[in-house]
Amino acid sequence: MTQKPPKKSETIEVRLPHATKIAFMARCRDDGRTVSEVVRALMEGEIGAGGRAVRNRGWHALAALLAGLALGAVAVPSLAQSPAKSGSRAAFERLDRNHDAMVSFDEFRR
Numbered sequence: 001m002t003q004k005p006p007k008k009s010e011t012i013e014v015r016l017p018h019a020t021k022i023a024f025m026a027r028c029r030d031d032g033r034t035v036s037e038v039v040r041a042l043m044e045g046e047i048g049a050g051g052r053a054v055r056n057r058g059w060h061a062l063a064a065l066l067a068g069l070a071l072g073a074v075a076v077p078s079l080a081q082s083p084a085k086s087g088s089r090a091a092f093e094r095l096d097r098n099h100d101a102m103v104s105f106d107e108f109r110r
Contacts, residue, residue: 012039023069 028035042062095103097110 020066020069024065027065027069 025035028038031038092103093099095107097107
């Protein structure tokens, strides 16, 4: 008879911005893993066998992941803006002087 692994009963609360949480969850989902699997793997790598170099790579990977998530959290709201809110539509209309939905070189130059 094989021994079952210990039941997972403990939790850790981590406080972070909502956008970071959403981006991290999406990244995990895209990789086909749960958030819990990714966090457990990181923790097990930190406490498992291996030298300091292995632990440092883990922290560097975590730092890179968090930096990427933070950048994504900043970029996502700006990408989600509608053209009317972003001002690009108004800028295009200022360039398109004859309102034919195309900006000619002469219109651009003015």
